[in-house]
Amino acid sequence: MTMMLPLEDVDPTIFQLVQRETQRQEDGLELIASENFTSRAVMDAMGSPLTNKYAEGYPRKRYYGGCEVVDEVEQLAIDRALQLFGADHANVQPHAGSQANLTAYLAVLQPGERLMGMALTHGGHLTHGHKVNHSGIIFDSVQYGVDEATGLIDMGQVREMALRERPKLLIAGSSAYPRVIDFAAFADVAREIDAVFLVDMAHFAGLVAGGHYPTPVDHADIVTSTTHKTLRGPRGGFILCREEFTKAVDKSVFPGGQGGPLEHVIAAKAVGFGEALQPAFKEYGAQVIRNAQRLGEVLAENGYDLVSGGTDSHLILVDLRKKDFTGKDGEAALGRAGIHVNKNTVPGDPRSPFVTSGLRIGTPALTTRGMGEDEMSQIADFITRVLGSPDDETVEAVSAEVLELTEGFPLYTSSATT
Numbered sequence: 001m002t003m004m005l006p007l008e009d010v011d012p013t014i015f016q017l018v019q020r021e022t023q024r025q026e027d028g029l030e031l032i033a034s035e036n037f038t039s040r041a042v043m044d045a046m047g048s049p050l051t052n053k054y055a056e057g058y059p060r061k062r063y064y065g066g067c068e069v070v071d072e073v074e075q076l077a078i079d080r081a082l083q084l085f086g087a088d089h090a091n092v093q094p095h096a097g098s099q100a101n102l103t104a105y106l107a108v109l110q111p112g113e114r115l116m117g118m119a120l121t122h123g124g125h126l127t128h129g130h131k132v133n134h135s136g137i138i139f140d141s142v143q144y145g146v147d148e149a150t151g152l153i154d155m156g157q158v159r160e161m162a163l164r165e166r167p168k169l170l171i172a173g174s175s176a177y178p179r180v181i182d183f184a185a186f187a188d189v190a191r192e193i194d195a196v197f198l199v200d201m202a203h204f205a206g207l208v209a210g211g212h213y214p215t216p217v218d219h220a221d222i223v224t225s226t227t228h229k230t231l232r233g234p235r236g237g238f239i240l241c242r243e244e245f246t247k248a249v250d251k252s253v254f255p256g257g258q259g260g261p262l263e264h265v266i267a268a269k270a271v272g273f274g275e276a277l278q279p280a281f282k283e284y285g286a287q288v289i290r291n292a293q294r295l296g297e298v299l300a301e302n303g304y305d306l307v308s309g310g311t312d313s314h315l316i317l318v319d320l321r322k323k324d325f326t327g328k329d330g331e332a333a334l335g336r337a338g339i340h341v342n343k344n345t346v347p348g349d350p351r352s353p354f355v356t357s358g359l360r361i362g363t364p365a366l367t368t369r370g371m372g373e374d375e376m377s378q379i380a381d382f383i384t385r386v387l388g389s390p391d392d393e394t395v396e397a398v399s400a401e402v403l404e405l406t407e408g409f410p411l412y413t414s415s416a417t418t
Ligand SMILES: *Cc1c(COP(=O)(O)O)cnc(C)c1O
Pocket: 034, 096, 097, 098, 099, 101, 124, 125, 127, 173, 174, 175, 200, 201, 202, 203, 226, 236, 237
C-alpha cells in the first residue's frame, strides 16, 4: 500500500514543484501586500488527517457521526477568533474571503437588492460589487470611490451617494487603500439609511488583532475577513457578527453556500488565531507598519509619488502617472530582479487594469522574515534602481543583492522541508 509513503516517493513531479516554489519564496523579496508566510505549525495542522473528515453542520449539531474531535477543533477556532476580535459570534467555515463575502451578503440581502461598496479601481475588492463578480451579478451594485485629488475616502461623498442610492447593505474595506477607514462615520451613514453595515477586514485583520488599526467590530453589523493576509494563518475566511445576525450568517454559510467545512484548515485557523493572541504578534504588527512607512518615505525621497502621500497600514500605493512607464512594466522589471510586487490601478487611472499606472507594495511577508526599517531602505533603493533603468545589467546587479539579502533571513529551509 502506497498510503504511508511520502510525497517525494509517490509523486516526484509534484514534490519537485513544491521544492521549487519553496525555493522561489526563499530567494525572492515578497512585497505583494496580500501575501504572508505562515508558520510551520499552521502548515502541519493543514496537512493533517483532519482533511478526511466530513462535518456538515456546526459543533454539536452535525449531519455526520464521528465529529467529537473536530467539534473541539472548530470550537477552539471560534473561541480564539472571539477572544482576538471581541465579537458576539464567529463563523470560521468560509473557505476563503470571497466565500465569506458572498455568504454574508446573502445572509442579509435578497438577489436583486442593492449593495454599495468601494470600486476595485479605487482600492476596493472584486467581491464588493464589481460587475464581473457574483456580487455585482446577483445584486444591484453601486460603487463609491476615493477623492481623486487626495486619494482619501471622502465621507461627505459617501453619505451623499448613500442617501441618493439607498442601498440595503453598505460595505467598507479595501485591498489597496493605505489609510485608516473611519468605521464610525460609515456606521452613521448606514444607520441614517437603515442599511446593514458590513466591514471586510481581509487585508488589515492582523493589524486589527494587534491593536494597530481601529477595530471595525464595534461599528459593523457583520465583519468578514481572510485568515492568510496580515493575520498570517492558513488560506481561508471567517465571519464575525452581532448576535442578531448569528442565525442568518450561519444558515447562509451552511447549508446556503457551502457543504462540508475544511476541518484541517479550521484547525490551522485555530493555530493562526492562537499565534495572533501572543504578545509577539503585537510587535509584529507594529513592525509591519513601521516598515511600510519607511519604504514609502525612501521611495518618496527617490522621486516617487504615493497615493494619499503615505500610509497608516501595511501597504503603499505608488503612483507612476508622472513616470514614463506603466504598472505592468514596473511589475515585470522588478520581478526579473526577484522583487515581487503587483501592478495596481491608482484613483483616476487613465490606463486599464491590465496595464495600470501604479504599484501596490506591502510589508507583511518580509516583516515575518524578520526584516526591519534598514532593510526597507535598502529595498526602496533596489526598486528605484530597477525602475530607473530596467536594463539587463541593472537587473542582474540588483538580483545578486536581493539574493544576498534574503539569504540573511532564512524562511523555511533552516527547518528543512520534508
Ligand atoms: C483578498 C480579499 C478578499 C478575497 O479573499 P480570497 O481569500 O482571495 O477569496 C476579499 N476582500 C478583500 C478586501 C480582500 O482583500
